[in-house]
Amino acid sequence: MTLKELSDLLGLSPTTVSRALNGYPEVSEATRIKVAAAADAHGYAPNTRARALATGRAMAIGHVIPISAKHEMVNPIFADFTAGAGEVYSRNGYDMLMSVVSDQNEKQAYRSFATKRNVDGLIIHAPSLNDERIPFLNDLGLPYVVHGRSSRATAPYAWVDVNNTRAFRRATELLLDLGHTRIALLNGLEHMDFAARRRAGYEAALTARGITPDPALMFSAEMTEAQGHDLTRPLLATSDRPTAILVSSMIMAIGVRRGIEELGLTMGRDVSLITYDDDLSYFRNGSDIPVYTATRSSVRQAGQHAAQLLIDIINGNDSPSELLLEAELTLGTSTGPNRKS
Amino acid sequence: MTLKELSDLLGLSPTTVSRALNGYPEVSEATRIKVAAAADAHGYAPNTRARALATGRAMAIGHVIPISAKHEMVNPIFADFTAGAGEVYSRNGYDMLMSVVSDQNEKQAYRSFATKRNVDGLIIHAPSLNDERIPFLNDLGLPYVVHGRSSRATAPYAWVDVNNTRAFRRATELLLDLGHTRIALLNGLEHMDFAARRRAGYEAALTARGITPDPALMFSAEMTEAQGHDLTRPLLATSDRPTAILVSSMIMAIGVRRGIEELGLTMGRDVSLITYDDDLSYFRNGSDIPVYTATRSSVRQAGQHAAQLLIDIINGNDSPSELLLEAELTLGTSTGPNRKS
């Protein structure tokens, strides 16, 4: 069913039908209702491609999912972020276009979006400290929003981020308050901005209490279950082992816990643990009582915010284009007072 | 840069330029090279929307991601499946269109894809035993591939699935061989086809050894960490507790393990555990030695196969449209002989 067929059916011109459906004022309410009814009855919806061509707007947002060639990894938070963003897109009539590329080809994917003109905007993920995508995209001229920040970027850009520094500072302070002084940090890869900020928060809290951060207690790795486990085992086997561990992701924390228990130790008693929790839908932190003490911020909500911000930018509503979300610190059973001192 | 601009630049007609770029034989090799070079130099790529309108092909595949309204859950395997499918799409010049909708609106999302004509095909996930989407999509006339099967569907459809029955039958047999007779099953929701098949495999193995499946040992729930834990606790608190547990997902298994250890029991010694492992990239089963004994099948590869199959169907290459993948059974440290008998 095309517009022309529908208009023939109604004995109207395509113009009028189009205007009726798109809510233009030049058409009477009576015909509008008639047209809408007929469209509904015959299951008519405008052909996206033709409409996009005519209006110059693709009504689609692009997401580039880079796959690390080394580890064949998909960022686990991606599904929930996507879900959040997707809801907002649907609500606003936008489609979500996903491009899965190996991380070397990422820029090419952005360029391709721009030249093929099949999206009106982009969301980019996981920025590094000085992310080269930002100047690149500024040149490209396609609206975009960054999920996260890039501390050393000089050009302006729109972003939605969590206050990672504050979150890790508070988590560290909690552990200090519980009497822990040897606190390990199992962080994500620190060329990533979020990880650098988390480390800064951790170090700031220690320094403020007169403790010099010990490089032997700080680790930076991919945030997998296996890494969590593999880093924890040797760490806890030393004589002056830490009494508390700060972990950058739930998934990694699962591995840490596995390591703790393999050594016959008990989490929350022998070793305290605080983790960052992205509130992933399939991995909620316990059912009633949280298992892990955690700083939590919903990545799904971040997705909603980022999507809304991008749509605002595309529509030219220049509301503030930066949004800093706060994580909340929730007590679980994984922390307790230091018993070793 | 449009085709017209490029052709003006080259002193050729748009026709010739278009043909040169699309590899039609009516253009000399010399001009083809010249055109390609110019296109490259000026960063020209055909406008997707215009091309789609002209060719009648959207060069895009739709995925509908239903969000369970009740639990606000995103299927965790979705990210990896998507990654696999996305690779194949990219390689073949297809875009991936994602539509996130609450599960009540799912059909509407398919219909919208069909009427708006912005995709050439669909992939659908998580079919139930008698999935109503199959007749619905057959009517709709948009090519599609099902990830999974729908046992009670009468109409034919293309699918890619894992041999769930066989996988669970083999896993159960392994436990039986180890002397376990009271084997619990923590399954996914059994209106889902995959879960029903897994249960069938489990029951078949038991029955073949003369053991009547005990309803008190069979559970069907959402496959979250919390559910795994919450089901395990009371299960292992009974006097005639099972000595082995078969679990339908790694994530759930993590929760089961937590339950086991909270009770002071040791996995692999006091309780054996076998889990189904989708080989999720962020949740590999241990680094060197697998932690869990598991039946594994890569959901990412399933994504690749499904995407390829769909593209084949769209292109009219009618290769066989059904693909059954086998899961492999890998020994980890979570299983051991029954010590209780």
Place this chain on the structure above:
DNA sequence: ATCGAAATCCAAAGCGCTTTGAGTGTCTCA
């Protein structure tokens, strides 16, 4: 020299929609 096929290239139509600019009635007020 001439013809026909092969090799190139092009003009123009068309994909299905939006939107501009104009046209036709109908109403209101002088």
Place this chain on the structure above:
DNA sequence: TGAGACACTCAAAGCGCTTTGGATTTCGAT
């Protein structure tokens, strides 16, 4: 009664591409 204002509606152009059906040139063969 006539003129202007208003409410509707429409024809046609245009978005950027592909593709049909010709037109032109080249060249070996007659």
